[in-house]
Amino acid sequence: MNKQFEIIENKLNGYEQFKSAELDRIKKDKPAASSSNAEHIFYDLIGFLAKDDKQLEVRLLYYFHAYQECLSFCRANSMTLATAKLDFIEKNLLFDMDPKSNLGMEAIFFPMKAFYFHKIKKYDEAVQLLEQSIQRFDLLTQHKFLQAEDAMLEQELNICRVFLQSGKHSEAIAAVGKLTLHLDHNIKQKSAKENAGHDAIHYFINSVLHTCLGSEQKKMVGLFSEVIRNFLAMEACGGKNAPAYYRLLEAWLKNQKEIFIFILCSEMETLFRSPGMVQLLLIAYLIVITAESDYPGKMELCDLAARYSKDVIRIESEKFQKILSATINQQKVLK
C-alpha cells in the first residue's frame, strides 16, 4: 500500500507543475453541452422549420431571443424582470404558426418556463413543463427532426436536476434510470461515433453528479452511488475501450480500494485532465483512503489533494468544500 501511495504522491507532485494552466481550463469546464455543436438546439430547429421562409425565420428568431432574455434574467435572479418578460412572451408571442413551427417553439419555450418555475421553487410545475417539452420533441422526431433525440436527453437531465434540487431523491434516481436507458439507446443508434457516445456519457454523468453536490451532505454519498450505479449499468460503459473513469467509478462503487488506487496511479494524468466532477470524486476518495491508512506521508498528501480540490470546488459547491474541510480536520484530530 505504501508503494502505491508513493506513486500517487509523485504523480500529484508532478501534477502541481501543470496545475495552474490546467486549472484555468478545468474551472471553465462546467459540464459542457454533449453535442459537438455548442450552439443551442434552436439553431438546428430554425434550419429545419424555416429553411426557405425568411418571414418565419425572423419571427422564430424573435421568439428565441425573447426566451433567452427571460432565461438570463432568471439566472441573474432578476425575477421582476423575468416575470415581466414571461408575461410579455405569453401575451404576445403566440403559437399560431404552422403546426411544425408551433411544436418546435413550444419544445424550447417549455424548458425556459420550467427554469423560471424552478427559480421560484415551483418544482412540480417545472417537471410538468419539461415533460411537455420532451413530448414536443418526440413529435418532432416523427417529422424527421433528428436532433430532437439529443434535445430530449437534455430535458430528461433537467428533470433529474429539478428532482435533485427539490430533494425528491427517489424520483431523481428513477429519472436518472430513465435518462441512462435513453442515453444507452441513443448511443447504440450512433454506434459509428463511439467517442461521441463516451463524451455524451461523460457530460451527463458529470452533470448529474454536479447537481448532487447541492444535496444534503449525509445523503450525497448515497446519491453518488445510485447515480453511478445507473450509469455503469449502461451497455455503452462496458467494453475494453471504455474510458478509465468508468472502471474507477466502479471501484469506488464497490469500495475496492486497491483497484481504485491502481487505476488512479496508472491513469492519473488522463483522469485529471477530464473535466468535471469525476476528479472531485477521486480526490474525496483519496482523502478518505489516506485518512484510514497509516501511510506516514498522508497529511501532506491530503493537504495537496485538498488544496487542488478547493480550487476546483470553489466554483462548484461550498458544500463539497465543507466535506473536505471536515475530513481534514478529522485527520488533524486523529494525528
Add this chain to the structure above:
Amino acid sequence: MRFKQSFYSIFADSPQKSDGSVEKIIYSTRTGMAMVITTEQMELISKQSFFQLPSWLLDKLVQGKIIVPEFENEFETCLQENKNFLDDSQTLSYTIQPTGNCQLGCNYCGQLHRNVTMSRKVMDDVYARIESFTTNRRFNHLDVTWYGGEPLMAADEIIYLSDKLIKLSGEKKIRYTADMITNGFILSGPKMIKLVEDCKIRAYQVTLDGLPEYHDQSRPTKQNRSSFQKIYSNIKEFVFSSLFTEHNVNLTIRLNINRLNADGVIPFIDFLHEEGLSDKVALDFQGIVDWGSNQASAKSFHISEFATKEIEWMVHGINKGFDFDGLVPKRQYGVCMVVDKNSEVYDATGNIYPCYELPYTPGFEDGQNLVGNLSKLAERKDDKDVPLRMWNENVKDEKYGCNTCTYFPVCGGGCPKSWYAGSVPCPSFKFNMDQRILIQAVRQAIKPQTLKP
C-alpha cells in the same frame, strides 16, 4: 407578425477600409450592441427589407433589438424595464457626507461649507438605518460612497463607520465596496493605509481643472492660495505607491471644464502623460453646471459644443495612452441613485436626501427633496412626496423630450435635479455618438461582428 427597425438604433460610419470603401456601424441604444455592416445591408435595414438579409445578420439584429415587432412601444418597454430593474436590484447604495467642511473655495461649488462633523450619535443612527435595509435577504452587496464637504476632513468618522459597516457586511454575508469623492488636498499620510486596507475604499475621484494656471483659478483654497501642487503631489505619490498597486485601487481625475479652462485640457493631458500617469489614472471630462442657484454655468459651453471638444480631448488622451471606459455607453437601467428607494444620502447632521448634491447646498438642503432626519425617522416623507424619487414617473412628460429621444435607454433621462431646476442635462454622447463609435471601432479594429461597449 410584422417587424420594424428599432427607434433606438443608430447608424455611424465605420473606419475606411484599405481599398477606400466605407462600411457602416449599427448601434442599438436598447442593448449597447454595435456591429459592422455593409452600406447595402444598411439600406435594406432602413427600408425594412429584412428578408433579404443573411441569416447570421438577422440573428444578431434581432438579438441586439435592432429589429423589433411593429406593435412594441419601445419607450414604454424600456421605462418599465428600468422600474423592474430597481425592484430586482441586489445592491444597497449609500452616500455618506460626514462633514460639511472643506479646505477649498471652488468658484463653481454650490455648497456652503461649515464646520460640522458627524457626531457619534448620528454615525450610530446611520449604521442602524443601513442595518435595517440589510435585513431584506434580496441584497447581496453594500456599496458606500464617501463625500462631503471634503470627506477626508472627517477621516476618523470614516474609519469608525467603515469598521461597523464592514462587520455588518460580514455578518450578513454580503459584499462590501466603497469609494470616495475627494478634493485630494490631504489624500496622503499614514491614514491612507487605513482607508485602503481597513476601510476598503478602493476607488477615488479627485478633481484637477488643468495645470496650475487653470486649476488654481477655479479651485483655490479658502485663503485663496494655490491648491494644485499639493493635490497633484498627493495623487502622484498615491498612484505610484505599492498600496495603490497591491489593492488594485482606481483613481479618476475629473476635470470640470468651461470656456475659461478648456484650452488647458490638452496641455494637462500631455503633462500627465509625461509624468507617467497614463496607465495609472482615468480621466473624466465634465462641463460645469449650475449647482443650487449659483449660476456656475455662465461661462460653460453649450452641450453640443462641449461634445465636439470632448472628442478632441478623448482622442488626444487615447493617443497618450489613457483608457476611456464607456466610450460607447451600455444600457442604463437607472438614471442614478435618486430613483432607487433603497439608496440614501446622509449628511453630518443626519439629514436624509435622495441625491448627494443636495446637502450643504442653499436652496436645496431644506427643500422639498429633504426626506427627513435619522433622529426622527417616523416623520420622514414618503417617496411620492419627494419629487426626485418620482423621476421614472415624470420622465414620460413630453416637456422633457426623453420619450422621443433615441438615447433614452443608455441615458435614463439625465440628471433629474437639473431638469427640475430648469436646466437641460442631456449627456454629451447625444451629440458625439458617431465619433465615439468610430473611435471604439478603430481601437478594437473590429471585424463584421459585435463591438464591445
